[in-house]
Amino acid sequence: MEEMPEELRVLIKEKVYFCYQCGACVGSCPTARAIPEYNPRKMMEGLILGEWREILSGDLIWLCTLCHTCYEVCPQGVGISHIIIELRNLATKEGMAPEGFLDSAKQMAATGYVAPITGAVERTRKQLGLPEIKVIDTGEIKKIMELMRFRSVLEDESG
Numbered sequence: 001m002e003e004m005p006e007e008l009r010v011l012i013k014e015k016v017y018f019c020y021q022c023g024a025c026v027g028s029c030p031t032a033r034a035i036p037e038y039n040p041r042k043m044m045e046g047l048i049l050g051e052w053r054e055i056l057s058g059d060l061i062w063l064c065t066l067c068h069t070c071y072e073v074c075p076q077g078v079g080i081s082h083i084i085i086e087l088r089n090l091a092t093k094e095g096m097a098p099e100g101f102l103d104s105a106k107q108m109a110a111t112g113y114v115a116p117i118t119g120a121v122e123r124t125r126k127q128l129g130l131p132e133i134k135v136i137d138t139g140e141i142k143k144i145m146e147l148m149r150f151r152s153v154l155e156d157e158s159g
């Protein structure tokens with residue numbers, strides 16, 4: 001991947017260029033509080049400076065909790081959380097999504113839940129008097145994945 005993808009170019013032009021590096025996003029970010037190397041302000045700076053390949057192929061975009069706090073506090077309305085979603089989508093298209101995320105997506109397509117329903121989970125729920133977890137009809141989830149051209153990514157992954 002050499003040329004910047006068009007959707008990323010538009011995103012940077014229409015959103016990221018408005019970032020004036022005040023740092024309000026990083027000051028309110030729960031991930032940054034827990035993981036010092038995670039810094040949404042620096043991520044925007046990197047995009048402005050043309051370091052999009054490093055950002056797209058790195059691990060940091062996958063650490064965001066998508067809490068949207070940065071969106072709320074940004075005086076420029078940059079919308080970092082939405083930009084991170086776009087970056088993840090692009091990274092996934094380019095085959096750079098972490099294995100764990102793809103496993104969760106496969107699990108969701110199969111059962112409707114992102115985590116596996118293990119024997120241990122079932123036993124604990126029984127002990128707590130909670131109802132059994134039912135595997136739901138995932139037809140609509142699969143349809144959405146198909147419309148987002150995401151199912152083919154998962155199918156490629158399963159070989």
Ligand code: SF4
Nearest residue numbers: 019020022023025074
């Ligand atoms: S809060 Fe907004 S303007 Fe300030 S550094 Fe973050 S993205 Fe840039």
Ligand code: SF4
Nearest residue numbers: 029064065067068070
């Ligand atoms: S959405 Fe992501 S980048 Fe923004 S404050 Fe939450 S964890 Fe931080």
